[in-house]
Amino acid sequence: MNGSVEHRGRLVRQIVLSMGLVSCITMLIAFVGSIVIYGLLFLFSPPPYPPTGKELFIPDPRDYLIFAILLLFGLVVAVIMASRLARRILAPLNSLAESARSIAAGDLAARALPGDRSLGETALLVDDFNAMAVRLQRMTADMSAWNAAIAHELRTPLTILRGRLQGMKDGVFKSDEAQIRGLLFQVEGLTRLVDDLHIVTLQDIGRLEMRMEPTRIDVEIRRAVDSIVEELSEAGIMVELMLAPVVVHCDGTRIRQALLALLDNARRYAVPGTLVVRADGDADNVRLSVEDEGPGVTPGFEAQMFEPFARADASRSRKFGGSGLGLSVVRAIALAHGGTAGYRENSQGGSTFELVIPASAFQAAAIPN
Template structure:
C-alpha cells in the first residue's frame, strides 16, 4: 500500500512537471509564431536590419533551457507539497475503510487541510456514512436481542405445556388448548408487528389508499374492544367528525387498536377520549387518557421499537414493545406522523396526523 501511495505522489509530481514544460514550450514557440505572423501581415516600415529579425541563436536556446529547468524545479516543489496535502486525507480515508472492512466500525478518517474543499467533503461524507453504519449495526444487534427476548417467553411456555401434555402432566382439555392458542396469537402479533415496522424502515410498506369514511372505521375499531376496555375500568368517549378521506381504512383501524391497547396496558383506569379533528389539509386522530403520562426523557423515544415505560410509572401487562412503532410506521406510510404530547390534566395524548388528500 505504501508503494501505491508513493506511485500516486510521483504521478502528481510528474504531471505537474510535464504541464510546466509544455506550458513553457508553448510560450516559447508561440512567441516565435506570433512574431512571424505580425511580421508577415504588418511588416515594419523602412529598411530592416539584422536586429529587427528574431532568429533564435544558441544563446536563446540556452536561456530557454535554463528557464525550463527553473520551472521544472519550482513545479516539482509545488507538486510535492500539493501531493502531500492531497494524499494525507486520502490515505486516512483508505486506512479507515480497511479498518471498517475488518470490523472496526469506530474508525474515522481525518480531513487534513480543509482548504481542499472537495477532499474534506469526501472525508466528511465517509465519516457520516461510518457513523450511520455503526448506528445501524448497533440497532440491529439490539433488535436481535430484543426479538430473541420477546420470542423466548411464549416459546418456552408452548414447549413446556406441550411437553407436559406429552408426558401426561397436563390434560389436553379446553383450558390447555385455549392457553396454547393465546401464546400462538401473541407470537403471530409479534411477527406481524415486526413485518410492518421492517417494511416501513425499508420503504416497502404499501397502503391501499381509497376514499374512506374514517369515522365509521374508527367506530368499528372502538366497538371491537369496548368490552375489554370497560372491564379494565375505562369509560370511552368518542368525538368524531363525519368525513371521507383517502387512506387505508384497515391500517387506520390497526393503528387505533394499537393505541387503545397501549392505553389499556399503561394508563390508569378512567376516561379514555377518542377524537377526530379536521384541519385544512390534514386530519388528526387522537387518543387521550387520564395519566400518568410519560417522563420527558422517555417521551422522546416512545415510538422506537421495543421501548417500554419504567415499571414504577406504569402498569405493565405484557406486550412486545412494538405497538407504538407500528402506529408510527402506519402514519409515515400515509405521509403523516405520529405525535405524543402531555394533556392539560397530566395524561397522555397520542395522535396520528395524516393528510386528507
C-alpha cells in the same frame, strides 16, 4: 449523481489550474532570473566594446550554464510545489482508502481524516464517507439490538408453549379447555408480535402496501373500540368518543390497526379513568387522537417512544403484556399514509397520542340514521 460529477469536475479544474500555476512560476523564475543575472553581469563585467544595438547575440558556454542553472532551479521549485500539492490531495484520499479497507474488514468505527480543507471537494468527499460510515455503524448496532430484542420477546411465549405441551405429553397437565385456551393465547401473542414486526420492517424498507379507498374514519374507530372495550373496562378505563363524520382516502384496516395499538397502549399504561378518542379534519389533514388522564410519559422518553421495543415502564408492560412495538406500528402506518404520529402532554397531566394523515379527499359524510 449530478452533484458528484460536478464535484469531480471542480477538483479536476483545481488540479489543472494548480499545475498550470506551477508551470507559470517555473517560466517566470527562468525569465526573471535571466534578467537579473544578465543585468548584474553587464553591471559588474561590461563587454569590452560599446554596444551599438546591431551586434548579433551569440550565446557562449557561460550563457548555456546560466540557462541550465535557472531551469534546474525552476524545476526544483516546481517539483517541491507539485509534491506539496500531491500530498495535500493524496493524504485524505489515502486516509479514505485505508478507512474503506478497515470497514470492509469489519472495523465499523474507522473514519477518514479530511486533512487540508482548502481542497473543498476532497474534504467534502471525506465528510460524506464518514457520514456513510456512521450510518452504517448505527444500522449495524440497531440490527443487533433488534435481533436481541426479538429473541427476548419470542423466548417467553415459546418457553411457555414448550413447557405446557411437554407437560401435556408427559401427563403433568390435562389437555382440557383451559390449557388449550392458554396455549391459544400465547399463539395469538406470537402472531401479533410477528405482524407488528412485519409492518415496521416493511415501512423501514418502503414496501408497506396500502389499500387506499374512501373510508369513514368514524366507523373504523367505532369498530376498533368495540373490539377492545371489554379489555379496557377490565383495566378500569371508560371510552368517550368525540367523532366527526369524516371520509378520507386511506387504508381503513391499517387506520383501525393503528388505533387499536393506541388503545392497547392506554390499557397497559394509563391510570383508570376516561379515555377520550377524537377524530376531526379540515381541508388539509385528518386528526385522530387518544387522550388519557395520566400518568403521562417519563421525562426524556418522548424522543424514543415511537422506536421499536421502547418501553417507558417495564413493570407495567410486563404486567399487561406487550412487545414495545405498538407505537412504532402507529408511526409506520402514519408514514405509509404520508402523515405523522405525535405525542403531547394534555391539560390533565396525561398523554395525548395523535395520528395525522393528509386529507386531500376530505369531505363531511352524513351519518345514517
